[in-house]
Amino acid sequence: MVILEAKKISRYFGGLAAVKDLDFTVERDEIVGMIGPNGSGKTTVFNMISGVIRPTSGEILFKGDAITRSKPHEICRMGVARTFQVPQPFTGMTVLENVLVGCIYGKGMRLVEARKKAEDILEFTGLGDKMSLPSESITAQDRKRLELARALASDPEILLLDEIMAGLTPKEMDVVLDLLIKLNERGVTLFVVEHVMRAVMKLSERIVVLHYGEKIAEGKPEEVAKNEDVITAYLGERYA
Amino acid sequence: MIEQILLDGILIGGIYAAFAVGFSLVFGVINVVNLAHGEFIMLGSFITYWLFQLYHVEPFLTIPVSFGILFVLGYYLQKYLINPIVDAELMTLLLTFGLMMVIANIALTVWTPDYRSVEAAYVGMNFPFMGLTVSFVRLVTFVAAIVIIVGLTMFLQKTDVGRAIRATAQNRERAILLGINSGRIYSLTFAIGAALAGVAGSLLSLNFVIFAAMGSEYLLFCFCITVLGGMGYIPGALLGGMLLGVINSVCTYYLTVGMMYVIVFIILFIILVVRPTGLFGKGRME
């Protein structure tokens, strides 16, 4: 069952096409990876799905309903959550309060039960002992965990992860991979943008490859790794 | 009659553009809205005034002095006050705001709010041109302003430093990776912006009455011009300046000065809301 679908979406900035005529689908409970060289439009795609910017043309459907022109908070409440490539904690608020916001406004809980849920999520993501710290003061890795925790606060059906592995050691990466697989088993669909090949190849069931805003390949990780166009895009003509 | 008003407007527009260009540059490169920019203009005006008044220096010769003093002032302001907090948008806004208040009120204390003018010999000189009257000073100012703007554009395009500035404006992290010292670039850029404001102020003193509290008025004009032309887009400042010059000219002739401000405010508000990237759409949004 298709949970997320993009139909020929494009996004132009001035005359420059960041994303061009992109089609893809994501099935429920799938783990789909999206890779591509820097500047290939991956974050722009996430911005369009989550409502932060609007596609210049095309349609985006979530569970069959068009969300192309919906506002970010509406899309969140429908069940789409995302993390940011560069973590954007709510500065001036504690780690717990960061997650509380999502529970209250994304999920619609009242303060008392929201607090319980937020604490559970923080335990799950390994931030249990850092709940009352100001979110500006935690380490870079913990900020990534907070991004994840905050995204989980609204109890999403699909989670868009934007380079969540960046800057992590292999050991930390395995911890996060573990978390993500557990989440997927609980019924959360994952759509993952990654640069770290090891992680995305291991995690994804299917991969979409972007280059200059267009889809150049799609398929199982092994197929994509051998695809000539993909190799050319990353390494240049010589290595194909 | 209307042609005369338009001509005056365009000539004034040149100088409007000149003092807005520095403001736009600072925003485009450093992402800082310098609320003290108007005060730099005022300082330039008064440098020219006092040099002329006390030492009888030919006003046009004071331009390099304005440039120099404001350049140094701007460089160290950026280096020690703004650079430390340059990423915090709200804070830099407040900082330049505080700076504006300090400079303006020190000037008011020292020089009083009295109006003054630079009464050089050639100030009243006019000559006829195609049935209209052209003020000599205004024409020279216009030419000087164009020279400044073209000069700045060439500096940014052709010199190594200029290119470094543009690179930093586009993507600071990448510029640092290329070996560019972003802190120094910022100080330099702010210095240039301040220096240009000073020069514009000097030119201004020959055309208009000057007074210690004039900074906020010109700041408002700067805002209007850069928003019209596109924040951070240098060529846009020229068009914005001329547009505002014409509006100024038309309004002061047909309406009151007070109404002109209302119209400027309303235009500013409308543009900000309807088309914040300016008439050309090339301005930066953040």
Added chain:
Amino acid sequence: MKQYSKILMQPRWLAVIAVALFLLVFPFGVTGYMLRFLTFVFMWVILAGSINMVTGYTGYLDFGHIVFFGIGAYVTGVLMVNFALPFFVSMFAGCLVALAVGLGVGVPSMRLRGAYFAIAMLAFAEAVKQIVLEAKSVTRGGLGLSLPVYADYYFFYYVMCLAVASTVVVTYWIERSEFGYALRAIRGSEVAAGVSGVNTLKYKLAAFGLSAFFAGMAGGIYAYWMTFIYPSDVFNIAMTVQMVVMMFLGGSGTLVGPIIGAFILTTISEILWARFIYLYMIILGIVVMVIVLVMPHGIVGLLKRVRGLKWLSSKPKK
């Protein structure tokens, strides 16, 4: 940690009650001058508190906030003079008009970020001032508007006191409620707030509307108190400057910050304003710069840092 705060809460409430009683009884032992001075301080507490509701809690710097004060003043004045309506009705109408205008101008302008919003509001305030100046038939323009005289200073003291109380109560509610979480999330990262489910436009407007309402209230009371108002008096940019500085000095986004800032600066300005206005403005400018560079969280932030250190060194349980 929870126990600790429960203990603290008790003396806090006692202190509040003590202050309230003191303020109620205060007028009966003092000179007319002190009474008027404190009323004046209260007015600034309301103004600083009102701008705190928008700038302090959402991070949107409103450089034209005085416009709501002026609207409150003029609506109150016009209704009392032209329509002979009683004071409280007129004042409340002033609050509502200010609220409506706030929402009206907020919808287009709150899409703008940072400096753009600040300047747009400044431009708006100046435009409204000019309009009030031009609308001579209604507002008497530059000649000024004379309200019915009511020279009971006790009355104005208590009315202003009530207005302060309501501002404080509303701010306290913002701090403690879910509404407050939304605002602070917007202030922390507006984009992230949006994708976390916060309807950012709705909450920004709500905060803005509240801030306009209370600024309008201050304006309405001021108009009746002063009996005579004119455009450059109640649409004075310098007043916006003052309330912004008061808020940041005390600590923006806090409950007591604006109160502290208002008390300190009103006292200083009382001494300096008449004879040394430039000096006062220079001081304000320096204060702003010092706050930005050294203590961005104001006095409250400074106190928290000092107290925080003390707590760390005397941790009881191990």
